[in-house]
Amino acid sequence: MDLAARLMRALTDPDFMLEDKDRHPDLSQVSDEELGSLLVTAYRVDASATHAMTMVRFAVEDAAGERQPRYTPDACRRMFEALVEKCEERGWVDLTLGLGALERCTGPLPDVSEPARTLVGFWLEKDTVRQPYALLAVAGLAGDGTLRAAVERLSRDVGPIVADEIAVSAGLAPAERALLSEIDRDHRFVSPLAHAWRRSAENPAYVTFARRALEAAADRTDAIRAGEIPYRADKAFTDREITSLGQALRVALLRDEPWLPELFERLLPGVALAPTAAKTLPSQALLYEVVRAAQDFPTPELVTAIRTMRRTVRHAGVPK
Known part of the structure; x- marks a missing residue:
């Protein structure tokens, strides 16, 4: 029985006895396809599993995190079945x-x-x-x-x-x-890996949406400033709109789109300054999301716009 077969047995048979050499297995001996099948099986191991099963599960998951497993058609099908099982449980x-x-x-x-x-x-x-x-x-x-x-x-x-x-x-x-x-992103304060943004930035339909979304956001803040939309502190955008706009902005920043500087001139004051003398903001949440996007993919124009906004914002807590 080779290593992959022994580990598969250990993941599925609670009575299977691991050999000493398999307690810390060298998973470099396992092919990417074998690792994919092991990972699907390991995903089904739950809290009631034996110590040996849990040890193998962690070893397989660690190896999968360092490599890119591949999956047979059967392993793909079993992965979806496992997801259904876990969704019913959790x-x-x-x-x-x-x-x-x-x-x-x-x-x-x-x-x-x-x-x-x-x-x-x-x-x-x-x-x-x-x-x-x-x-x-x-x-x-x-x-x-x-x-x-x-x-x-x-x-x-x-x-x-x-x-x-x-x-x-x-x-x-x-x-x-x-x-x-x-x-x-389950939480907009956490950005995914840069490669994911790059792949999205190569999608023409999403790039077109990104510009349309950001211009719609600037149009909305213009309308609030003009009194066409009633002003409510930090209510210019829904929570999900803030997430979507943050993602659209990252795509546009990554591409260094030429229309961004003019957009910053409208959008940043629009989210940072109330149309009245109030110290509140039309959207403090979007302002912070813009700054996070700038940290992910900084451009000189956006950095300058943020510094300018920092000097003019009325809310004392925002610059801090």
Whole structure:
């Protein structure tokens, strides 16, 4: 029995006795495809597992974090089935695990429409939908009806900028939707890896949306300043719009789009200065998101605009 077979047995048979050499296995001896199959099985190991099973699970997960596993069609199918099981147990799973398995599938893509439909059903029942881009990608695997249901749910009560983004994302090819899922953030204070932004910045449809979204944001703050929209402190944008705008800005910054400097001249004062003498801001949250985007992908123009805004903002806590 080779190492991969012994580790698979250890993950599935609680009575299997690990050899001493397998307690700290050298997983460089395992192929990327074998590692993918082991990872799917390890994902199903839960808190009730034996010590040996848990040890192997951690070893496999550590190896997968350092390498890029590949998946047979059967392993892809089993990954989606495992996601359904874990979602039933925990109420949430990382959908990108399934999408990543399909992206690195070594053969014909399996039919995962049934588990995909089940996963989307779980998500759409929740008050707050996490991983919206991954959800759209998984919904697309389940068929047009499921995709339409996901679009309707994700576009509800989130503001027109997000509704536009969801429509754009749903219109992408399946592979492009899967790529976009890499910039999914459960929390807007945490940015994904730079490579995910670069891949999104190469997507023409998303780039077009990014400009449209940022210009719509500047138009809204102009309207607040002109009194066309009632001023309410920090209510210029919904929470999801702030996340979407932060992502759109990062894509535009990464591309160093030539229209950005003029946009900064409108948007930053628009979010930082109330149309009255109030010290509150139209959107303190978006202002902070812009600064975080500048930390991720700084440009001289945005740095200058932030420094100018810092001198003019009335809220004493903002510069700190």
